[in-house]
Amino acid sequence: MYVGMMCTAKKCGIRFQPPAIVLIYESETKGKIRQRIMPVRNFSKFSDCTRAAEQLKNNPRHKSYLEQVSLRQLEKLFGFLRGYLSGQSLAETMEQIRRETTIDPEEDLNKLDDKELAKRKSIMDELFEKNQKKKDDPNFVYDIEVEFPQDDQLQSCGWDTESADEF
Numbered sequence: 001m002y003v004g005m006m007c008t009a010k011k012c013g014i015r016f017q018p019p020a021i022v023l024i025y026e027s028e029t030k031g032k033i034r035q036r037i038m039p040v041r042n043f044s045k046f047s048d049c050t051r052a053a054e055q056l057k058n059n060p061r062h063k064s065y066l067e068q069v070s071l072r073q074l075e076k077l078f079g080f081l082r083g084y085l086s087g088q089s090l091a092e093t094m095e096q097i098r099r100e101t102t103i104d105p106e107e108d109l110n111k112l113d114d115k116e117l118a119k120r121k122s123i124m125d126e127l128f129e130k131n132q133k134k135k136d137d138p139n140f141v142y143d144i145e146v147e148f149p150q151d152d153q154l155q156s157c158g159w160d161t162e163s164a165d166e167f
Contacts, residue, residue, distance in 0.1 A: 007034075009068040014077040016084050019043060021056060021077060023065055038062050040078075045085040049078035050119075072126055076101065103127075 010033065011024040019040040026033050038059075043052055053074035057066050066074070076097055083093030103123055112120065133140050 007065060009065070012069050012073060012077065014080050016081065019081055021074070023069070025065060036062075036065055038065075040081065043078070043081060043085075045082055047078075047082060049075045049082060052078045070126070072101070072122070 006028050007025045008028060009023060009025050013022045013024075014020075015022050015037070021038045021040060023036045023038065024033065025036065038056060038061075040052070040056075050071075053071055056062060057069070057071055057074060079097045079100070080090075080093055083090075083096065088096070100119075101123060103120060109117060109120060
């Protein structure tokens with residue numbers, strides 16, 4: 001049976017014993033709240049959470065149910081499972097996931113390898129999407145003009161004045 005967009009995801013969580021992703025969703029055809037348990041197989045404390053999340057999200061049996069669940073949320077859930085399998089406490093795992101999923105403004109992104117840089121960019125994209133104002137939002141304003149206070153002394157860069165003379 002193809003479910004498609006006939007269900008709305010309400011909550012998504014992890015069960016540690018036996019390992020499984022638990023999805024609470026609403027069946028739009030019948031309007032009932034249902035639960036789907038998706039067992040996690042072949043996952044250890046050494047497994048890649050991103051890869052496991054992608055495999056689950058693309059699994060033909062679960063794909064239509066997980067359509068509205070973000071890949072980032074599934075990665076976090078697998079991170080909790082990996083922490084549990086490693087023997088970490090829940091607080092330690094939460095702190096580790098928080099560090100991995102937040103952007104440090106002082107971090108030099110030029111020093112990261114391609115995989116870590118892609119991860120940081122996806123976090124920034126997700127944050128942008130979450131904070132973006134769209135036309136349909138109730139407090140959307142089309143053309144905002146802001147006056148910035150002018151200091152008495154404007155700092156100028158030397159290269160600005162030099163390059164203007166050359167042209």
